[in-house]
Amino acid sequence: MTMLTFTHEITPRISMKSTRLVMLSLALIGAVLLSSCAMLIGPRDVDFPLAKLQESLNKRLPFTKRYLGLIEVTATHANLALDATQGRLLIDMDVTMALPVAGKSWTGKLAISGVMALDPAHNAVVLNDTKLDKVAIDNMDGAYNGQATQIGGLLARELLQTIPLYTFKPEDLRYVGVTFAPTKIVTKADRLVVTFEPQK
Numbered sequence: 001m002t003m004l005t006f007t008h009e010i011t012p013r014i015s016m017k018s019t020r021l022v023m024l025s026l027a028l029i030g031a032v033l034l035s036s037c038a039m040l041i042g043p044r045d046v047d048f049p050l051a052k053l054q055e056s057l058n059k060r061l062p063f064t065k066r067y068l069g070l071i072e073v074t075a076t077h078a079n080l081a082l083d084a085t086q087g088r089l090l091i092d093m094d095v096t097m098a099l100p101v102a103g104k105s106w107t108g109k110l111a112i113s114g115v116m117a118l119d120p121a122h123n124a125v126v127l128n129d130t131k132l133d134k135v136a137i138d139n140m141d142g143a144y145n146g147q148a149t150q151i152g153g154l155l156a157r158e159l160l161q162t163i164p165l166y167t168f169k170p171e172d173l174r175y176v177g178v179t180f181a182p183t184k185i186v187t188k189a190d191r192l193v194v195t196f197e198p199q200k
Contacts (some may be wrong), residue, residue: 110136
């Protein structure tokens with residue numbers, strides 16, 4: 001007599017509720033792991049060479065504007081340096097000042113400086129406490145020296161004060177899956193050192 005064998009495969013049914021619980025558990029585990037990574041990694045220091053600031057400022061030049069309703073000023077080039085002892089950025093800028101109504105123009109330099117600082121709201125490096133340190137305009141009539149100094153101060157504030165000199169890129173703000181935020185800046189002789197803290 002022939003025996004017939006029947007097999008029946010039983011497929012377990014997973015409810016939608018169970019699936020959601022599993023997904024929620026995985027999400028919680030992932031969040032815990034990321035938080036643990038942030039605690040383990042700690043702060044990190046990143047060097048930003050002076051060339052990055054130079055490149056950013058170069059994009060704003062030449063800059064031309066008429067001041068006091070009479071004198072047209074054009075800033076065409078700037079050389080940057082860092083003063084590590086005072087934490088200031090030093091800017092030596094070439095300028096041309098022209099008085100169109102009198103058919104006169106002069107060339108020279110402005111020395112400007114400011115304190116390097118962080119703007120957390122925009123994730124950027126900015127220049128605070130901007131001031132005009134020196135005005136040297138060749139062969140300018142003495143009658144215009146006062147205006148030249150006043151204009152130099154206005155130019156320094158308008159072109160540089162609190163305007164981002166460098167905006168951090170997405171890769172600067174994320175490392176091994178952890179989000180970082182800039183919290184401290186130190187000025188060296190040839191670079192900036194920015195401390196990034198992990199966000200928990």
